Amino acid sequence: MNKAVPVNEASVALTPAPGGGLPAGHPPVAHGKIGVLIVNLGTPDGTDYWSMRRYLKEFLSDRRVIEVNRVLWWFILNVIILSRRPQAKGKDYATIWNKERNEGPLRTITRAQSDKLSAALAPRDGRLVFDWAMRYGNPSVAARIEALQKQGCERILLVPLYPQYAAATSATVCDAAFDALKKMRWQPVLRVAPHWPDEPAYIEALANSITSELAKLDWEPEMVLASFHGIPKEYFEKGDPYHCYCYKTVRLLRERLGWPEGRLKLTFQSRFGRAEWLQPYTDKTVEALAQSGVKRLAVITPGFVADCLETLEEIAGENAEIFHHNGGEKFHFIPCLNDSPDGIKVLEAVVTRELKGWAEL
Numbered sequence: 001m002n003k004a005v006p007v008n009e010a011s012v013a014l015t016p017a018p019g020g021g022l023p024a025g026h027p028p029v030a031h032g033k034i035g036v037l038i039v040n041l042g043t044p045d046g047t048d049y050w051s052m053r054r055y056l057k058e059f060l061s062d063r064r065v066i067e068v069n070r071v072l073w074w075f076i077l078n079v080i081i082l083s084r085r086p087q088a089k090g091k092d093y094a095t096i097w098n099k100e101r102n103e104g105p106l107r108t109i110t111r112a113q114s115d116k117l118s119a120a121l122a123p124r125d126g127r128l129v130f131d132w133a134m135r136y137g138n139p140s141v142a143a144r145i146e147a148l149q150k151q152g153c154e155r156i157l158l159v160p161l162y163p164q165y166a167a168a169t170s171a172t173v174c175d176a177a178f179d180a181l182k183k184m185r186w187q188p189v190l191r192v193a194p195h196w197p198d199e200p201a202y203i204e205a206l207a208n209s210i211t212s213e214l215a216k217l218d219w220e221p222e223m224v225l226a227s228f229h230g231i232p233k234e235y236f237e238k239g240d241p242y243h244c245y246c247y248k249t250v251r252l253l254r255e256r257l258g259w260p261e262g263r264l265k266l267t268f269q270s271r272f273g274r275a276e277w278l279q280p281y282t283d284k285t286v287e288a289l290a291q292s293g294v295k296r297l298a299v300i301t302p303g304f305v306a307d308c309l310e311t312l313e314e315i316a317g318e319n320a321e322i323f324h325h326n327g328g329e330k331f332h333f334i335p336c337l338n339d340s341p342d343g344i345k346v347l348e349a350v351v352t353r354e355l356k357g358w359a360e361l
Contacts, residue, residue: 030152034127034358035188036351037144038114038159039173040306042136043104047094052086059136064172067235089309096312107134109306110161112339117347125359129153135173142180148188155189157354159347161305163202164249165195166231166242193354197245198252201349205342206249206302207256213334214298221298221332223265225285226250227315228303230268230277243278249302269301269319270310286319290326297323300334305343307336 044055060066060077098108110132118130129151133144148156160173174192181187196202210224228246236243250266257264269282282299289297299319301311316333323331337343352361 031154032127033129033152035148035153035156036130037133037156038161039133039135039141040106040110040161042134043106044137047090047097049086052090053082055137056085057082062172065168092309092313106306106308109338116339116344120348124361128359135176141176145180153188155358157191157193159193163195164197164242164245164303167240168231170195193350196350197249199349202346203252203256205337205346206253208342209334210300217332219296219330221296222294223297225265225267225299227267227269227282227299227301229270229310233276233278236278269314283319283322286323287326290323290328295328296330297328298332298334301336304336306338311336
């Protein structure tokens with residue numbers, strides 16, 4: 001005589017009823033949706049000291065961002081950096097702050113990218129739900145994954161908004177997502193979109209951006225710099241491929257424009273601390289070009305999908321000042337792709353490709 005086998009109530013509850021759907025009496029459960037979560041680096045909640053301090057502490061405590069000895073770094077961060085840097089960075093953010101929405105431009109633009117992606121792709125498959133998050137600050141990756149799951153997203157495509165992979169950017173977005181999943185009893189299925197340094201739509205969008213922006217000017221730049229966010233040289237030597245992806249993007253962009261090598265030059269910006277970072281440095285290059293007699297210069301930032309402090313304040317502000325101070329006359333910053341039609345086409349191409357097998361697009 002066979003012994004009775006204990007029945008798992010949850011498995012019975014989730015067993016589809018004849019004809020599909022949930023069985024009679026089953027509590028309402030949102031299901032059947034597919035989430036798309038785009039994630040950018042982050043922005044503080046305000047320009048005041050405490051908002052800046054919270055943001056900087058979260059960002060600079062990430063072990064992928066800062067890899068030095070943890071005990072030494074704890075002292076440097078908490079005793080030195082966080083006692084001084086929040087005031088200075090708060091003033092910088094104030095110069096680019098979206099006062100109408102009372103938020104940083106990165107939050108404004110990322111929200112718009114998510115909304116426009118939804119408008120473009122959601123009508124093609126009613127199961128799609130689009131959302132956005134910040135790796136540091138708000139809305140957090142964990143909060144938005146939870147929100148998508150509550151809306152019935154059993155599958156989520158995570159899209160780190162970095163065309164060129166680096167451990168300190170793309171990988172740490174994955175870290176945040178996996179940390180969130182570790183705390184969930186019922187995990188959604190997660191798929192991660194890879195970087196896109198050579199995506200044809202991306203190269204085409206960058207080329208269009210350069211040609212259309214330069215066409216607006218009543219002067220022609222002698223050189224265009226493609227400035228990427230830098231990383232410590234040590235990270236590259238340990239195996240981070242970021243450097244190679246940046247050069248690949250610039251090579252393809254130069255070929256698409258039909259320019260000689262000296263017309264489009266790659267540089268790295270935003271170094272922090274005393275260690276050597278990837279070179280050539282953007283600010284030093286701008287200074288040297290001006291001192292050598294270059295009078296007209298344009299700069300594009302292909303590694304950023306949305307304008308932020310590093311593009312609006314550092315490039316359009318600081319580097320323009322460096323150029324003029326050292327003898328340069330004409331300086332033009334080419335905005336990021338942002339939520340422009342071409343910028344959304346790039347994200348559409350990435351999302352559509354990575355949703356294959358999940359959605360009907």
